[in-house]
Amino acid sequence: MRQSSNISDEKAQQSSVSAVVTGAGSGLGYACCQSLLARGYRVTAVDLNLDAWGDGAENLVCEAADVASAADAERILQEHAERWGAPGVLVNCAGVAAPGATLRPDGPMALDEFRRVLEINTVGTFNYLRVAARHMQGGPADADGQRGVIVNxxxxxxxxxxxxxxxxxASKGAVAAMTLPLARELGKYGIRVVAIAPGVFSTPMVHGMKEKARDIVSALRPPFPDRLGHPDEFAAMVLSIVDQHLxxxxxxxxxxxxxxxxR
Known part of the structure; x- marks a missing residue:
């Protein structure tokens, strides 16, 4: 699915920075797209289900894709680069929770269930990161020599x-663990890598859990504020990371x- 509005094919006429956001059909990713669009970014939104965008928005292109597909990532990033130039920002929000015990009355957790979570959360994150970084590598640099920002x-x-x-x-621990080595590797190309570890946020992923798991997670509260996080607060942190070069x-x-x- 691809939706766009008033998009020029002439990159020379396009002055705003562009961004790619995965998991953009709901929750944290959707909020990030809205915030980036409001700031003037041209955005490619990636998710399996993008119905929340309806008829789309100005400066937005929606791409329905499996984030773990190498072919989809390469195609989507190439089309983005041809349309708007190398992305200045990549935000990886695609993910699934799939809570479940390892040992169950009917046997151990199915290996495919474990593999699916890592495939989306970890492999999907690295998949878009690796392709986006390649495009950022050849993109324009700012006064600091920065060419791109990746937020996982x-x-x-x-x-x-x-x-x-x-x-x-395990899947989210891997995302955290890859942050420093990637920042060290990609820094010489002017690309920063930062990860956000959100607490409990009010998102469809949480609300879509099975009742018992949803009730447990939704009841968790931090010392302050005494509530779940809002997706727009996550998006605000993304913009802060983009702004703060250090x-x-x-x-x-x-x-x-x-x-x-x-428990």
Missing amino acids: TSSVAAFDGMVGQAAYS LNGVVIRLDGGIRLPP
């Missing part, structure tokens, strides 16, 4: 995961001070 989504579960979060914690190679907990209990 980890989770507080990477550090204090609950019972039933083995797959999710933020690099770090994982930022955006959680109100919450620490997840064992």
